[in-house]
Amino acid sequence: MAVSLWKSLLQTTKSRLFLQRGVSLYNGVHGFEEEAIKKKLQQFGGGSINLSKEDHGIRVLTLNNPKQMNAFTGTMMLELQERVTELENWKDGKGLIIHGAENTFCSGSDLNAVRAMSSSEDGMNMCMFMQSTLTRLKRLPLISVAVVQGKALGGGAEFTTACDFRLMTPGSEIRFVHKQMGLVPGWGGAARLVQIVGSGVALKLLSGALKVDPERAVHLGLAEETLPSSDETRSLEEAQAWLNQYTKAPAEVIQAVKKVVTAGRELQLEAALWAEKDIFGTVWGGPANLQALAQSTKRK
Numbered sequence: 001m002a003v004s005l006w007k008s009l010l011q012t013t014k015s016r017l018f019l020q021r022g023v024s025l026y027n028g029v030h031g032f033e034e035e036a037i038k039k040k041l042q043q044f045g046g047g048s049i050n051l052s053k054e055d056h057g058i059r060v061l062t063l064n065n066p067k068q069m070n071a072f073t074g075t076m077m078l079e080l081q082e083r084v085t086e087l088e089n090w091k092d093g094k095g096l097i098i099h100g101a102e103n104t105f106c107s108g109s110d111l112n113a114v115r116a117m118s119s120s121e122d123g124m125n126m127c128m129f130m131q132s133t134l135t136r137l138k139r140l141p142l143i144s145v146a147v148v149q150g151k152a153l154g155g156g157a158e159f160t161t162a163c164d165f166r167l168m169t170p171g172s173e174i175r176f177v178h179k180q181m182g183l184v185p186g187w188g189g190a191a192r193l194v195q196i197v198g199s200g201v202a203l204k205l206l207s208g209a210l211k212v213d214p215e216r217a218v219h220l221g222l223a224e225e226t227l228p229s230s231d232e233t234r235s236l237e238e239a240q241a242w243l244n245q246y247t248k249a250p251a252e253v254i255q256a257v258k259k260v261v262t263a264g265r266e267l268q269l270e271a272a273l274w275a276e277k278d279i280f281g282t283v284w285g286g287p288a289n290l291q292a293l294a295q296s297t298k299r300k
């Protein structure tokens with residue numbers, strides 16, 4: 001009796017905890033000093049993370065540091081956390097498009113900052129900071145699409161895996177270059193890549209630091225499709241049209257859909273079923289459900 005009670009308590013906690021907003025993966029127990037790393041990251045300025053106004057439930061997040069091929073400076077890492085918090089509190093959100101400024105995605109960490117943060121303590125804190133932020137991004141109750149124009153290298157390649165889908169433009173490239181730096185992914189990109197393409201393909205892409213062009217990415221299941229245009233504006237319009245196919249419902253329904261899928265991906269079966277039950281309860285008898293019931297029974 002006590003064991004099953006304990007198990008139920010654990011399942012309920014797990015199924016609710018992972019849906020909570022703003023929860024970091026790490027704390028002091030893991031040696032994570034968030035305030036210390038935020039202070040350190042503040043020293044490495046440049047670039048910005050911009051978030052557009054919403055348009056039909058969709059917003060565009062731009063990695064904006066074109067002088068450095070949209071490499072992630074310290075302040076951009078801090079701004080990303082702020083934007084993710086904003087998105088976690090966006091009640092009417094349905095979709096998020098992520099791209100890099102000036103027709104290239106992201107060249108990974110700013111190597112100037114990396115060189116200055118080469119101590120183990122700084123590296124581990126940056127790693128835990130970015131893992132937490134990108135995990136929160138992946139768990140947003142929004143359908144997220146990375147539009148890969150130009151190059152997504154290193155941490156930039158990892159960033160694409162923190163989105164639900166990837167769309168690539170002709171001539172673009174995703175490449176996990178970490179091996180060439182004597183590294184492995186540190187922003188959660190390895191764990192997510194294995195979930196996306198499987199461990200065998202992930203091992204090849206990481207150990208070979210292989211260039212993945214759009215055709216190969218689609219073949220491997222890393223990208224959904226190659227967009228027709230390589231023009232920055234046109235390809236964003238094409239990505240918006242692609243995303244619109246999946247966001248044709250009230251925000252609370254799209255958000256519930258993403259949450260049940262996240263639960264199924266991240267939780268053990270019983271905890272996932274508990275989470276699904278809780279999420280189902282938020283839409284059963286809700287305005288969208290009642291409106292649908294009041295209409296004809298035939299689905300278009």
Ligand SMILES: CC[C@H](C(=O)O)C(=O)SCCNC(=O)CCNC(=O)[C@H](O)C(C)(C)COP(=O)(O)OP(=O)(O)OC[C@H]1O[C@@H](n2cnc3c(N)ncnc32)[C@H](O)[C@@H]1OP(=O)(O)O
Pocket residue numbers: 067068069071107108109110111112114151153154155156177181183184185186187
């Ligand atoms: C866990 C993540 C991991 C970590 O933190 O350890 C990383 O992500 S480490 C970074 C991994 N990324 C790279 O190694 C890519 C480095 N960059 C390149 O290979 C090239 O710049 C490339 C292929 C992106 C573009 O080459 P291209 O010839 O077209 O342009 P340039 O190389 O002249 O670059 C233009 C301009 O941007 C600066 N730049 C590019 N990438 C970075 C970067 N990651 N950090 C800082 N600065 C970067 C480059 O220095 C040039 O600036 P300039 O002042 O004109 O020299």
